[in-house]
Amino acid sequence: MLINTVLMFLRELLPLCILLATLLVWHRVLWRQFALYFALPSLLLLSVVSLKMVWISEQLDGLGLELLYSLFYLSCFILLCVSALKAQHALWTSALAAACLFSISGSNLLLYIWLPTQTENTPADLLLGAALGVGIGASIAVLWYYLLTELKQWRSSSFALLLSLSGARQVMMASALLIQSDWLVAGPQLWQTELWLSEQSELGFFLQALMGYEATPSLSQILLYLLCFVVLFWCCSLMERKR
Numbered sequence: 001m002l003i004n005t006v007l008m009f010l011r012e013l014l015p016l017c018i019l020l021a022t023l024l025v026w027h028r029v030l031w032r033q034f035a036l037y038f039a040l041p042s043l044l045l046l047s048v049v050s051l052k053m054v055w056i057s058e059q060l061d062g063l064g065l066e067l068l069y070s071l072f073y074l075s076c077f078i079l080l081c082v083s084a085l086k087a088q089h090a091l092w093t094s095a096l097a098a099a100c101l102f103s104i105s106g107s108n109l110l111l112y113i114w115l116p117t118q119t120e121n122t123p124a125d126l127l128l129g130a131a132l133g134v135g136i137g138a139s140i141a142v143l144w145y146y147l148l149t150e151l152k153q154w155r156s157s158s159f160a161l162l163l164s165l166s167g168a169r170q171v172m173m174a175s176a177l178l179i180q181s182d183w184l185v186a187g188p189q190l191w192q193t194e195l196w197l198s199e200q201s202e203l204g205f206f207l208q209a210l211m212g213y214e215a216t217p218s219l220s221q222i223l224l225y226l227l228c229f230v231v232l233f234w235c236c237s238l239m240e241r242k243r
Contacts, residue, residue, distance in 0.1 A: 002129050005129025006133045009130050011209075013105055013134060014137050015209040017140060017141035018210055019076075020098055021142070022148060022162060042098075053107065073100070077228055077232070079096050079097035079100070081232055084163075084232065085235050087239065157240070160240060163232070164232040165211040166210065168226075169212035179221070184220055186220055186221070190217055190218065192215065197213075199215050212225065
């Protein structure tokens with residue numbers, strides 16, 4: 001059960017850690033203001049979603065929570081685009097984008113902790129598993145921060161590329177939830193790469209957190225992913241030109 005707790009925390013927090021590390025490279029001079037802009041809406045959104053989770057999950061024929069998470073994912077992508085286009089508002093809009101992702105991860109982790117099936121876990125197991133999951137995620141985020149800092153100095157377009165991948169990842173996650181909720185037509189499955197690169201493998205796990213890797217993507221998912229990647233990369237390119 002300890003391993004399950006570590007994996008749960010890492011699965012939920014790694015995408016957030018990668019996005020935060022990427023945004024801190026962007027706003028490293030004003031990181032204190034960024035942290036403040038991130039923390040306040042994160043706590044507010046998490047509080048509202050957690051307190052109303054049962055009510056939300058009962059809405060729209062039981063699909064309320066999935067559709068709310070889809071909205072948060074899409075809002076994260078849109079706010080990243082706005083951040084790239086509006087430099088004067090980039091600090092708080094990008095922080096709000098990360099807060100949208102935090103509200104999903106935090107809600108899922110709170111739900112995991114309070115699930116009746118977790119009664120077999122001792123508080124020590126939950127605490128240790130959470131600490132290990134957070135520690136591993138933070139370590140990867142630190143490494144990612146320094147790697148991206150070096151890449152940005154070597155080639156500025158690398159930052160735009162990786163931020164665009166992270167933004168498009170949120171759309172991939174939203175599309176998966178919308179397909180699951182029958183709000184989006186999946187279309188035919190384009191390929192199957194589970195045998196070559198499983199989503200459960202270490203590399204597949206990381207690629208899923210970074211860019212939304214899917215071993216069995218549908219046509220609608222790939223089209224949305226490519227469209228959103230191009231849009232965000234174009235926005236980031238405009239930002240670099242203005243500089």
